[in-house]
Amino acid sequence: MNKRSPLDRHKQIRARLARRLFVVRGWLVLETVWRAAWPVGAMIGAYFALALLGIWEQAPAFVHLAVFGLVLLGGAGILWHRLRRAIWPGDADARRRLEESGGARHRPIDAVFDAPAMAAGASVLWRRHRDHMAETAQDLPVKAPRLSLVYEDPRALRAIVLLALFIGALYAGPDAGRRLFQALQPPFGDAPRTVVLDAWLTPPDYTGKSPIVLHGPITANKAHDEAAAPLSAPVGSMLVVRLNGGRQAPVLLAGEDDIPFDTVGTVDHRLEFALSDPDLSVLEIRQGGRSRALWPLALSPINRRASALSEPPLKVVGKPCG
Structure with a gap:
C-alpha cells in the first residue's frame, strides 16, 4: 500500500481548513447582519404585538396605514x-475566530496557508514548523454563531x-393567525377588511x-341579491350567524327591526334570531x-298538524277514584 506523502497530507489539511473557514466566515456575516437588523426586528x-392585541382593528384606518408605512419604510431605512456602517468580516477574521474557538495559539492557520520567503537551508525547519501547526489546526472546531445582543441592547428592550x-x-x-394576516393588509381608502361570515x-x-x-357574498350586491331566488324555509326557523372581522358591531336588518349582534372579544360577532314573522x-x-x-326569503307557514304530532303527549296525573 502506498504511503501518503507529507505534501499530499498538507494539501488535504488545507482543503479541510478552507471549508471550515468558509463556514466560519458565513457565521460572521450572519452575526453582522443580526446585529444590524435587530432594531428593525423589534x-x-x-x-405584530399590537395586531394580536386587536389595536389595529379598533384604530382609525389612517392611523393603521400610517404606522404600517412607518414600520415598512422606516425599518428599511434603518436597516440600510x-x-x-457595518464592518464586514474578512478572511483574517474567520481565521482568528476558528483559532479562538479551538483555543489555538501562535496562529497555526497562518502557518498552514502562508509561504514566507526563506533563506537557504531554512526550508526544512519551516516545513517541520508548518507540519506541526497543520496537525494543530486540522482539529479546530467550527462553533455556532454568537447571536447575543448584550452589547447592542444593554437595556433588553427585545425582551419587552x-x-x-x-x-x-x-x-x-x-384568532391570532387572522389578526396577523390582517395586520399585513392595512386599509387603503374605503377598501373592506377581511371578514369571515358563516x-x-x-x-x-x-x-x-x-x-x-x-x-352569500361578503360584499353583497343588493340589486342582484334581491332578484335572486329566495330561500325557502318554514316560519319558526332559527337564523344563526357568526361574523369575524370588521371594526364595528354588525346588525341584522329583518323587516322593520334592527337586531344587533353579540360581540365576543373585539371582532367576533354572533347572532341567533327566530324567523317568526x-x-x-x-x-x-x-x-x-x-x-x-x-x-x-320565502317563509312557509307552520304545519300545525305536523307540529302537534311532534310534541310529546300530555301526561295527566290524578288521584284514583274510590
Missing part, C-alpha cells in the same frame, strides 16, 4: 443605514417585545330537516354602513 415585533408578543398571542387565541338556518324540529347553510322577505347584515350579506 419594530416589526411591536407592530446600519448595514452600510417578546413578552408583548407572548401576551398578544394568549389574548388573541385561535350563517345557517335551522328549521323547526317537526320538519326533521337539516340546517340550511346560507351562501311570515311576512319577512329579506334578511340583510350590515356593518359600518356596508352590506355584508343579503338573502331574500
